[in-house]
Amino acid sequence: MCNNGAGAHGKVVNGKKRMDGIWQHNNLNYQNNIQDQFKARKVACGRGRYLLTYETGSGPTVVLLHGAASSWLSFKSQYRLLAPNYRLVAPNLRGHGGTPWHETEKIDEFYDDICAWFKEMNFAEPIILIGHSLGGYLSARYAADNPDKVSRLVLISTCGSFEPGAVLFFLKTCWAGADAVHKFFPWLVNISSQMAGCLSKVVFSQWNCWDAYPKIQAPSLIIFGTFDPLFSLKQGYRVKELIPEADLKIVACGGHNPQIDHGDEVAQLISQFLERQR
Template identity: 25%
Template sequence: MAGVTAHRAVLGGGRPDLPYARTGRSGDGPPLVLVHGYADSWWAFEPVLRALPAAVRAYAPTQRGHGDADAPEEGYLPEDFADDLVALLDHLGIERAVLVGGSSGGVPARLVAGRRPDRVAGLVLLGTPALLADKPAATALWETVRTLEDPVDRAFVEGFVRGPLAGRVAPGHLETLVEESMKLPARVWRETLRGLLETDLAATLTGILVPTLVVWGDRDPLLTRADQQLILDAVPDSRLLVHEGAGHLLYGEDPERVARELTAFAAAPRG
């Protein structure tokens, strides 16, 4: 089990400063870089980071507008988050990484994998949608989010965080997730979801040639097996792992298993 330390990346060049967590020792192999989803922060991965072996080096940034990251007035398209991710790799001196996207955090991760394969050794998608605009739950969420005003209603945030769960999440961690989501201004809730809904997510699956692991909980109320199959069909070197009984936040519901799977994937030989 590894210790987790918190840092802040000053990216410069007009980019926002991003907090990030780090764990593990420096080594020769590519590190894990864990990318959280909509309205989360690096804390979404805290249980996984703590469950990783000390020999596994991992980083988990907080994306722009989320948590304690800088929140510029604009720049909340998936492409903006992907560009920040490459800038963070540069800042940290990481030539190649295994990118791990949780939920919608898999969208910028797969954009980087498809456009900058020289920087990506592998890709893991944890409960990441293939498509989003086709899902009634997403369009229903937009009807609420588009009318949000500051301060964002806590009852809405608690429902957003707890709704997709199927298994048990440690109560303290669940409360942390709510508190982190409460930090988002209404405009970040709005513009980030708008970007996800208006982007052609099918196009973000093209050109991914790196080894890819798709992980899905079979009690996920948002994502079906058919949705995950679209990712498998689009990405040549991909395979599926199913967490039986897990919901959308499978890395919060079973962090030890996810840590084992990430460790094994990162250690697999690369072509």
């Protein structure tokens, strides 16, 4: 049970203000200069475009794909635990964290970017793939389409589609512009009106990857927060049932960003999963 008033709109829980299951964050608080440990480079993703990509460490390769209106820095807690034993590679999606924005009409364009990026990276061995939200959508599709290239998969706060109520509220908020999005979804720290429009017209209206899950061959870990306002635990259980070899871990009191809100716990879940699968 969440203490100190959890579950009530705007109550303070463990020193953080919670709004409808989403923790408010100051973006600078969780960056904490983690980028100093990584080297950045531009990696081509087709049509003369690139994804700004960050890399550090050595060992088995872990690729981390962030969610919409976020960046590679959303995995800070996971970097800290995994860096000593793994090679970490994290691209910023189009329009995020220094990667240029390009007019986007289909969610498939995000996926095309990632597929071209993987081709350019040309990893020698199958990789461990971790994705959050939109990054999880992209990760599930890539793992399903390329079973020989993904050894293990971690999906955080992601699902095959949105429930109607969540989508309707989110779309109406996005249509109202960036200020409205910041008010109701403060974790979307970097969103512009341009990206808000893309979320409503492209990402959330076209998001559907239920058919990808049964095709995933890699052992998979699914992580959900109990207070995620976009995806219900019922959907998380459905994802677990569809992926042939999957385990579901639930983060108590976690919102849509448990990798930030409960970063150490999520990092431990991922580390333990990877150790079991060695």
